Amino acid sequence: MLNTASPITAPALPAACHAALAVDANQRSSQRIADALGLLADTLAPQRRVVRAGDAVYQAGERFASLYILNSGFFKIVNLAADGREQVVGLKFRGDWLGFVGIATGQYGCDAIAMDIGEVWVVRYDALLAACAARPALMGMVHEAMSREIARDRDSLMSVCTLPADARVADFLRYWAESLAKRGLRTDQFTLRMTRAEIGNYLGMTLETVSRSLSKLARSKLIHFAEKGRRDIHIPEVNALSDFIQGCLAPSSPMLQ
């Protein structure tokens, strides 16, 4: 088998450099999202819809007609199988697009549920295609959004398949923080919009295991809870989470207890 794995690692740089580069990348990312939303607003004047926690942007089985772009809020994508299994298959933030699965099948494949107050922009798919013909930049945005979704889905699968429970929870927090960072939001402190049960469902484990993993992360000072309630989370150093994940994978892992 042709297996010439050449791991793509950044060249060795001081940690401060890494941090600076990361901040820079996040700023660019945040700007890119703002630009994309701006272009969208200018060229399509999309209908704006305000949603509250629990509202469905669309539901599985509805006829596909529009794509949705998130301007604000936090959303989960819930797949429900014919046999009743229910599974959170994705999390979406500002700048993300919803509803791509409908393009192929003509109907939405999942429920898209708001986890907080937010605003979604509704764009009819036929109108979008027409507009794209005139503006290639718009088409590029659509493709980029789909492309990114595919990449993210693969990372999810990878996480579920290769990481033990503790590392999966850590990776989930890392991903959430990274998503916030890319949108110019503070990442050291944020509130989880999901219950332990929802997180567990997303990560393929039980709510008890999520709770235990969070407790363990807190005990080892990788995260802190706000005094009141355990949904506000403080992450002093996101990189420490990545290190923890690595540690879980190491053959003779000097595991934190």
Add this chain to the structure above:
Amino acid sequence: MLNTASPITAPALPAACHAALAVDANQRSSQRIADALGLLADTLAPQRRVVRAGDAVYQAGERFASLYILNSGFFKIVNLAADGREQVVGLKFRGDWLGFVGIATGQYGCDAIAMDIGEVWVVRYDALLAACAARPALMGMVHEAMSREIARDRDSLMSVCTLPADARVADFLRYWAESLAKRGLRTDQFTLRMTRAEIGNYLGMTLETVSRSLSKLARSKLIHFAEKGRRDIHIPEVNALSDFIQGCLAPSSPMLQ
């Protein structure tokens, strides 16, 4: 939470009807793929490239320039993380497109490896976009392919997150058979192109567990192995696999041993 789950189930029909409908759907699917490949060949005259088992169509990190359409063969998509974890994140067949992840990032995110002799068509992305401007049908094909990939990725995640090992292996066989059916190939008998280790990697379990699950399925007559070698698999009744998966989920599952 707005959780009005209305499971999308087909209306009650005799089994024969279901089978007939399924056959019909598969024929349409097979035709759709043939049409799509035809259109592609006519409008773009893509470069054709023959690959052999183990060949890489592209590798993670290479600069993105082209998409690849599979005319024949079986391919796996392998994601490799910076820390060395290696994970099969997708399987691809005739009619599928490869390389979408590169659109957003400018480089391929995974290795795409042939598991058999096959033919891929190479289409430069810029040329494709240009052609799409003139032919909306072409653009529709691209979007459909991406859309389907997203849908499939979600199903994968769902399978890994919600099914026990035995059911996951059954679901894998069911998926493979279905993929063949949609391409007009025989589904009652086929040869797995993957080792137990690869299947296990894809499904998030060890090769021993895959082997045990296959043995159990064989013991309960849901599958049969050809006399020589255990890579040729005979599935007398694909629906029985679905029933088995359901059985694994039932609260008081009268599990087959």
Add this chain to the structure above:
DNA sequence: CGGGCGTTTGAATCAAATCAATTGGAGTGG
């Protein structure tokens, strides 16, 4: 024929699920 790889199977171990009890906030209404 012998070596190498993929596969099967068993026994021991372990991580996570399950079962169960308790705590802690948020919200309600007397």
Add this chain to the structure above:
DNA sequence: CCACTCCAATTGATTTGATTCAAACGCCCG
């Protein structure tokens, strides 16, 4: 304001499904 309920979360004890470790088998190929 407090008592009350309800639900999310925590934590412990136990069970179990899957992994790990180990041995043996079968097939392919030089």
